[in-house]
Amino acid sequence: MLRRYTNKRVDKxxxxxxxxxxxxxxxxxxxxxxxALIAEGRFEEAYRFARDPNPLASIxxxxxxxxxxxxxxxxxxxxxxxxxxxxxxxxxxYGAESKHRVDVNSHRRANQLPYKVAxxxxxxxxxxxxxxxxxxxxxxxxFEAAPVAxxxxxxxxxxxxxxxxxxxxxxxxILETGDITLKLNHAAGRDFMVSDLxxxxxxAVLVSVGAHRSRDLTLPGVDLDGVYKGIDFLLNVNLxxxxxxxxxxxxxxxxxxxxxxxRSAAREVVKQHAAGLQDLEPSAESVYAxxxxxxxxxxxxxxxxxxxxxxxxxxxxxEEMPAALEEIEEAxxxxxxxxxxxxxxxxxxxxGKVVGLETLNTKWVFDQNRRFNPxxxxxxxxxxxxxxxIMAIGQAPKLDFLKPEDGVEISPRGLIAVHPETLMTSAPxxxxxxxxxxxxxxxxxxxxxxxxxxxxxxxxLRGQKHxxxxxxxxxxxxxxxxxxxxxxxxxxxxxxxxxxxxGVTEVEVGYDEKSAMEEAQRCLHCWVNxxxxxxxxxxxxxxxxxxxxxxxxxxxLELVSLDRIQFAPDTRQHIRDNQECFAAELxxxxxxxxxxxxxxxxxxxxxxxxxCGLCAMRCxxxxxxxxxxxxxxxxxxxxISVAAIDAGTQNNR
Numbered sequence: 001m002l003r004r005y006t007n008k009r010v011d012k013x014x015x016x017x018x019x020x021x022x023x024x025x026x027x028x029x030x031x032x033x034x035x036a037l038i039a040e041g042r043f044e045e046a047y048r049f050a051r052d053p054n055p056l057a058s059i060x061x062x063x064x065x066x067x068x069x070x071x072x073x074x075x076x077x078x079x080x081x082x083x084x085x086x087x088x089x090x091x092x093x094y095g096a097e098s099k100h101r102v103d104v105n106s107h108r109r110a111n112q113l114p115y116k117v118a119x120x121x122x123x124x125x126x127x128x129x130x131x132x133x134x135x136x137x138x139x140x141x142x143f144e145a146a147p148v149a150x151x152x153x154x155x156x157x158x159x160x161x162x163x164x165x166x167x168x169x170x171x172x173x174i175l176e177t178g179d180i181t182l183k184l185n186h187a188a189g190r191d192f193m194v195s196d197l198x199x200x201x202x203x204a205v206l207v208s209v210g211a212h213r214s215r216d217l218t219l220p221g222v223d224l225d226g227v228y229k230g231i232d233f234l235l236n237v238n239l240x241x242x243x244x245x246x247x248x249x250x251x252x253x254x255x256x257x258x259x260x261x262x263r264s265a266a267r268e269v270v271k272q273h274a275a276g277l278q279d280l281e282p283s284a285e286s287v288y289a290x291x292x293x294x295x296x297x298x299x300x301x302x303x304x305x306x307x308x309x310x311x312x313x314x315x316x317x318x319e320e321m322p323a324a325l326e327e328i329e330e331a332x333x334x335x336x337x338x339x340x341x342x343x344x345x346x347x348x349x350x351x352g353k354v355v356g357l358e359t360l361n362t363k364w365v366f367d368q369n370r371r372f373n374p375x376x377x378x379x380x381x382x383x384x385x386x387x388x389x390i391m392a393i394g395q396a397p398k399l400d401f402l403k404p405e406d407g408v409e410i411s412p413r414g415l416i417a418v419h420p421e422t423l424m425t426s427a428p429x430x431x432x433x434x435x436x437x438x439x440x441x442x443x444x445x446x447x448x449x450x451x452x453x454x455x456x457x458x459x460x461l462r463g464q465k466h467x468x469x470x471x472x473x474x475x476x477x478x479x480x481x482x483x484x485x486x487x488x489x490x491x492x493x494x495x496x497x498x499x500x501x502x503g504v505t506e507v508e509v510g511y512d513e514k515s516a517m518e519e520a521q522r523c524l525h526c527w528v529n530x531x532x533x534x535x536x537x538x539x540x541x542x543x544x545x546x547x548x549x550x551x552x553x554x555x556x557l558e559l560v561s562l563d564r565i566q567f568a569p570d571t572r573q574h575i576r577d578n579q580e581c582f583a584a585e586l587x588x589x590x591x592x593x594x595x596x597x598x599x600x601x602x603x604x605x606x607x608x609x610x611x612c613g614l615c616a617m618r619c620x621x622x623x624x625x626x627x628x629x630x631x632x633x634x635x636x637x638x639x640i641s642v643a644a645i646d647a648g649t650q651n652n653r
Contacts, residue, residue: 010471010629011581018606019526019629021083024071026448027053028469028631031068031083032527038086039520044102047094050087051104055131055177056124056447058095058170059153061088062508063162065293065442073524076607079490082519085508089516096173097166105177110137112179115461118143118202120188123151124443125208125434127174128450129457134178136458141202142180145187147239151210153443156234156294158301159504189401194408194430204429204457207408207416208450211395211435217252221347222391226354230298230392237301246387249307250357252344253295253314253392290440292327295392299336302390304503310336311384315362315374317341334501339384343376347389356383397436406430415439422456423449431456469631479528479613479626482521486610491519525611527629532585532602534623542623544600548615556608557615562601567594 016023021031030049037046051057064084072080094102115138119126122144130140148154150167175182186192188209197205214229221227226246236243295312302310312331314321318340321328332338342359349355360376367373399416402408407427409417416432418425423433433449435441455466482488494509501507511519534541549557575582575591589597616624 010473011578014581015471015629018529020071020073021068021081021526022631024067026067026442026445027451029053029068030527030630031081031087032523032525033630034090035081035083035086035520035523036525038089038516039523041517043090043093047090047102048104050090051095051102053451054444054447055128055174055450056153056170056443057087058091058097058166058173059124059162060084060444060447061091061095062166063153063157064444065290067442067444073526073607074522077486081523082490082493082511085493085511086516086520088508089511089513092510096169101173105135108135109178110135112139113137113462115139115203116141116201117457118197118200118205119208120194120197120205121151121208121210121434122146122149122171122182122184123208123210123434124153124446125210125450125453126151126206127171128447129206129208129433129454130180130450131174131177132451132454133457134180136454137178138458139179140181142182143186143188143192144182144184145190145209147184149182149184152212155212155238156231156297158234158238158297158304160300160304160501160507161297163504163506187401194402194406198429203461204431206453206457207402207425207430207432207436208434208446208453209397209399209436211397211440213396213398214391215394215396217344217391217393219344219347221349221354224347224349224354225352226349226387227347227389227391230294230390231395233298233390234294234301237305243305245302245305245307246354247306247308248386249299249302249310249388249390250384250386251295251299251302251310251312251390251392252357253291253312290442291392291394292321294395296327296331296336298390298392299331300334302388303335307388311339311386312336313339313342313344313357313359313384315341315343315365317362320365333498342382343374345376345381348383354387354389356385357389358383395435395440399436408432419456421452422459423453424456424460429460431460469633472630472632474628474630476528476613476626476628479611479616481525481610481612485522485524485612488518488522490522491515528611528613528626529606529629530604530609530611530613530615531625531627532604532623533625534621538622540622542602543621545620547618547620548602548624551614551618553612553614554608554610556605558603560601560603562594562597562599565594565601565603567591 019032022028025031034046034049037043037049054060061084064087066084068083069075069080072083074081092098094100113136117133117138117140119130119140119142122142126142127149130142133140142149146155149171153162154164154167174180188194194205194207212231212235214231216229230251233243295314299310299312318328318338321340328338339359341362343362345358345360347354348358358381361380363375363377365372365374396414399410399414402410408430409426411417416425416437418432418437423431423437425432431453433453434446437449438445459465491511493511494515496505496507496509532542544559546559549559572591572594575586575594611626613626616626
């Protein structure tokens with residue numbers, strides 16, 4: 001007899017800890033699901049899982065900094081799953097750039113609503129919000145200052161990393177979602193004011209202008225001819241404007257400078273406007289990734305423009321650099337010269353033009369209080385000869401179009417203050433998200449901001465709270481993993497040979513079907529878990545045989561007597577507060593009894609479990625089941641349900 005539930009509570013902390021790739025993704029993409037489906041060859045179904053929560057899936061498949069991979073539990077064994085590359089494999093078959101595009105929104109479009117929403121900025125935040133708002137039934141108008149949509153996707157990321165036709169295809173797909181109008185060359189402050197939008201009948205406004213202004217570096221000689229700012233350089237290159245560059249280029253890397261500025265700015269917003277909620281602060285990994293990519297993108301773009309020698313100067317020693325190892329190796333493989341552990345002292349010039357950068361050796365980057373406060377060794381001056389210097393030291397928003405009469409509060413750090421959950425500003429009906437609120441972050445963070453802003457706008461206009469996603473639970477009758485699971489090595493992502501990396505040719509080639517399926521086989525299926533729930537009426541009560549302990553290949557199970565377990569007061573209080581989550585495990589036992597009664601308990605080390613399912617197969621009375629968990633929108637179903645999945649057709653879902 002299979003026990004069915006109509007209301008099963010799952011502890012959120014447990015869920016977060018056990019499904020790290022999904023929870024690490026700001027948009028909560030169920031990466032494990034689509035990776036597992038790739039392994040089975042069910043590519044279209046896998047694409048739907050990848051694309052459904054992420055309107056910029058095709059772009060993220062190429063340039064996402066993949067926080068999901070950093071969290072991947074397979075990385076604790078050998079190397080994480082190549083989740084980003086597998087997403088690209090799917091979008092090339094069914095995404096916006098594909099000839100066989102799959103419409104994942106056909107069943108999601110709502111009836112048209114009598115509201116209009118203005119989106120100021122057509123970058124990832126604005127596009128993501130417009131996509132979701134259109135599906136909800138809103139009429140959306142995007143005002144973009146540039147002659148192209150996409151924001152830094154188009155203006156900041158070089159084409160050799162993100163082809164322009166992919167950006168254009170993704171934008172077209174989003175514009176086809178519903179009633180969305182795109183107005184290019186419409187700059188806030190020049191062509192319209194925020195107050196004008198309200199007068200024109202827009203019921204809500206989302207400000208998502210990004211951070212397109214380069215930060216300044218105060219150095220003697222910084223005003224010499226030949227000194228450029230990183231973002232300005234990339235904007236000119238990516239828009240095809242003529243840009244003269246010298247033969248010897250030095251790029252001053254932002255690294256921890258950008259990190260410090262961004263984190264300080266985010267802390268200011270948190271301190272003043274977020275009622276102490278810390279989730280507004282970008283992670284160090286996110287800021288590192290943004291700063292590193294700007295530094296590498298500027299350097300490699302300079303090479304492609306004809307520079308004979310490009311040198312990166314950064315404060316950190318090589319082993320301290322925030323860049324991922326592959327980022328450093330990629331740059332060096334293409335000919336970039338790395339000068340780590342040095343800080344700029346002055347720009348040398350002759351006849352008004354740059355001739356070199358004087359540097360000092362770094363003593364430390366952070367002081368004893370872990371604050372950014374670099375110090376240098378005196379008398380270690382050295383000169384790097386160059387005719388061009390590009391400062392990749394971070395980004396900042398330009399918000400001078402916001403006027404006092406708009407009522408939008410700006411923090412002392414120059415960022416827009418918002419409510420941490422709804423993203424509404426101090427002005428009712430005006431929302432903001434992305435880099436102009438949080439400082440430079442990842443593309444996927446911007447996608448999540450757009451989705452969060454869309455919900456905030458909908459709740460504001462219609463006065464209805466969106467319910468939290470619910471947990472859909474499936475009991476798997478049979479569950480098996482590949483027998484050689486731990487022996488499969490990570491498949492390298494194919495790259496273009498060095499001699500063919502010229503101009504705007506895309507450097508990464510991507511997986512073919514065979515390598516994608518082999519890489520996907522490495523997934524540990526973290527959304528599947530071993531559950532111990534025995535019931536007397538089913539005859540599935542544990543008989544303490546210990547078979548599951550004996551068969552476990554990772555030794556993550558242990559059967560112990562209760563007197564060996566210490567139940568701290570806070571543990572018992574947590575059980576009291578969440579009794580419905582422990583109904584099966586502690587049936588008929590009160591929290592306070594745990595410290596005094598006798599008995600046995602099965603302990604499981606979740607971090608070591610590889611979801612092989614051998615314990616469930618070994619259990620003679622069916623106490624152990626393998627259950628699959630999936631977050632679904634509450635609108636899709638009214639209850640948390642459990643369904644039996646027959647292994648004959650869907651063995652490894």
